[in-house]
Amino acid sequence: MRQARKTDPFFVVAWVVLVLFSVWTVFPFFWGIVTSFKSPGEQYTTAFLPFAQFRPSTYAWQVVLGQAEGERTRQGLRNSVLISSLSSLLVLFLGSFAGYALTRFRFHGWKNKDIASWILSNRMFPPIAVAIPFFLVMRTLKLLDTLPAIVMAHTVYNLPLATWLMMDFFRELPEEVEEAALIDGCSPFQAFFRVAFPLSLPGIVAVYILCFIFSWNEFLFVVTLSYRKTMTMPVIIAGTLTVRGLDFWKVSALSLLAIAPPVVLAALTSRFLIRGLTLGAIKE
Amino acid sequence: MRKDAVKFGFLSPGLLYLMAMAVFPLVWSLTLSFYRWKAATAAPRTFVGFGNFLSIFFRDPRFWNSLRFTVLYVAIVVSIELSLGLLLAYILSERIRFRNFFRVLFLLPMAAPPIAVAFMWRMLLNPDAGIVVKILNALGFNMVRWLTDARFAPFVLMAVDIWEWTPFMFLGLLAAMQSLPVALYDAAQVDGASRGQAFWFITFPLLLPIMVTLILLRAIDAFKLFELVFGITGGGPGTSTESLSYYIYTVGFQYFDLGYACALSWVFLLIVLIMANFLLQRLRRGI
Numbered sequence: 001m002r003q004a005r006k007t008d009p010f011f012v013v014a015w016v017v018l019v020l021f022s023v024w025t026v027f028p029f030f031w032g033i034v035t036s037f038k039s040p041g042e043q044y045t046t047a048f049l050p051f052a053q054f055r056p057s058t059y060a061w062q063v064v065l066g067q068a069e070g071e072r073t074r075q076g077l078r079n080s081v082l083i084s085s086l087s088s089l090l091v092l093f094l095g096s097f098a099g100y101a102l103t104r105f106r107f108h109g110w111k112n113k114d115i116a117s118w119i120l121s122n123r124m125f126p127p128i129a130v131a132i133p134f135f136l137v138m139r140t141l142k143l144l145d146t147l148p149a150i151v152m153a154h155t156v157y158n159l160p161l162a163t164w165l166m167m168d169f170f171r172e173l174p175e176e177v178e179e180a181a182l183i184d185g186c187s188p189f190q191a192f193f194r195v196a197f198p199l200s201l202p203g204i205v206a207v208y209i210l211c212f213i214f215s216w217n218e219f220l221f222v223v224t225l226s227y228r229k230t231m232t233m234p235v236i237i238a239g240t241l242t243v244r245g246l247d248f249w250k251v252s253a254l255s256l257l258a259i260a261p262p263v264v265l266a267a268l269t270s271r272f273l274i275r276g277l278t279l280g281a282i283k284e
Numbered sequence: 285m286r287k288d289a290v291k292f293g294f295l296s297p298g299l300l301y302l303m304a305m306a307v308f309p310l311v312w313s314l315t316l317s318f319y320r321w322k323a324a325t326a327a328p329r330t331f332v333g334f335g336n337f338l339s340i341f342f343r344d345p346r347f348w349n350s351l352r353f354t355v356l357y358v359a360i361v362v363s364i365e366l367s368l369g370l371l372l373a374y375i376l377s378e379r380i381r382f383r384n385f386f387r388v389l390f391l392l393p394m395a396a397p398p399i400a401v402a403f404m405w406r407m408l409l410n411p412d413a414g415i416v417v418k419i420l421n422a423l424g425f426n427m428v429r430w431l432t433d434a435r436f437a438p439f440v441l442m443a444v445d446i447w448e449w450t451p452f453m454f455l456g457l458l459a460a461m462q463s464l465p466v467a468l469y470d471a472a473q474v475d476g477a478s479r480g481q482a483f484w485f486i487t488f489p490l491l492l493p494i495m496v497t498l499i500l501l502r503a504i505d506a507f508k509l510f511e512l513v514f515g516i517t518g519g520g521p522g523t524s525t526e527s528l529s530y531y532i533y534t535v536g537f538q539y540f541d542l543g544y545a546c547a548l549s550w551v552f553l554l555i556v557l558i559m560a561n562f563l564l565q566r567l568r569r570g571i
Binding site for chain 2: 102122126128163213270277280
């Protein structure tokens with residue numbers, strides 16, 4: 001069987017296409033890594049083989065993480081981690097509550113499906129349409145350039161998706177377990193915290209990671225709501241663009257720092273990611 | 285009615301949060317869209333009725349330009365991403381070794397921050413020193429000024445989008461293909477159907493509903509195009525790559541013409557909501 005498959009022209013074509021597409025996908029990352037280990041003098045050359053063609057240098061990393069500029073980068077990383085983890089936590093609580101309400105209870109007048117669709121429709125808004133009034137709200141509240149402003153913005157950005165996905169998870173959970181808990185004298189809130197929440201923990205972790213990635217990658221809200229103290233990694237990358245042009249080594253090193261966490265998280269949750277990105281339309 | 289208290293206790297925190305943080309800002313933005321309010325000048329806020337909207341539709345070629353660019357962009361990238369994704373998914377749905385490895389590999393572009401993607405490509409496409417430009421020059425395209433020529437810059441942006449988002453279509457379609465019933469293919473094989481026939485008469489029709497959903501998801505997302513424009517072209521040369529989001533951003537946060545920017549936002553919002561409505565109708569069938 002395996003012998004036959006090797007000569008099958010379909011598989012030859014398949015592998016050629018796959019290899020070409022992999023090269024196309026990986027090349028920008030590869031080039032970024034190579035460039036981040038070049039000295040400024042060599043940054044514009046086409047050399048790509050370390051040691052053979054150019055002498056690897058840790059100059060870029062020393063500048064980006066070192067004394068003077070390093071403080072800025074470290075602050076950016078700190079802000080990114082703080083904002084993403086806090087807003088995702090908030091999203092998780094609000095989203096799992098709402099998702100639970102919409103799967104376990106029946107609402108009248110405004111039906112469950114309508115509420116759920118309305119919540120999800122908030123996801124479809126173009127962020128720029130919300131960013132302008134958001135900027136004005138935060139200016140009025142004197143919250144510009146503070147962490148709460150960005151955490152709140154990212155929470156509203158991720159909440160619809162999280163609610164929608166949590167509904168999916170709670171629906172898959174058999175109701176009988178909670179009913180048993182209720183009969184045993186648990187209050188509905190205890191039934192939620194002691195039974196439903198722990199039982200759907202894998203899904204909850206996956207939703208948390210997905211929200212973390214979205215928040216980490218988000219650019220528009222941060223660039224409009226912060227200007228100095230609360231910049232996250234994406235905005236710091238955008239700040240490398242100066243009138244003198246682009247320093248390849250610096251952009252590469254900073255981009256890799258910003259790319260690594262979400263990419264690692266996505267690889268760890270790869271099976272869930274596509275379900276999240278398609279709003280639950282595709283389940284793997 | 286204790287039960288009511290419980291169910292609203294669960295639902296209301298999230299709902300109230302959305303009301304305060306999404307509905308209220310948008311309503312405020314709607315009121316502002318009836319005012320002329322140039323925050324950069326000392327001129328007071330004045331009520332202009334539908335003046336802003338009339339300007340948008342009848343006296344703002346830049347709006348129409350950005351709308352045309354965005355629609356063209358969405359149409360082209362979504363169709364290419366769908367075709368490429370379908371091809372790749374079809375290939376990988378066969379029993380290929382290292383399938384999981386490829387699955388993770390192709391996740392990388394869409395997990396990376398879009399602005400980092402934009403700046404990496406800006407580096408690769410740098411007219412003097414970008415490696416991709418150098419490679420293209422070596423292949424004989426040295427007369428083409430990729431990012432500084434208004435005829436080419438839009439297509440360069442589309443190429444980056446295709447790099448970033450083809451994996452989305454691919455992985456979505458792959459997952460969908462693997463959930464198709466194997467029995468159908470076995471039956472087709474017994475009846476002597478070729479691989480191509482099996483694809484056109486079984487896979488394609490069964491995938492059609494999910495394809496429509498994926499197209500809508502991707503189209504709505506692509507319509508909001510911002511980071512790639514911000515990071516790679518800045519809307520230029522001229523206004524040839526100015527997307528709707530980027531135009532509104534410029535009006536709002538660079539000219540500080542807030543009333544007009546809010547009016548533009550609402551026009552944009554309504555266009556997106558029309559598309560979103562189709563998608564929501566499909567998604568709510570699943571619940």
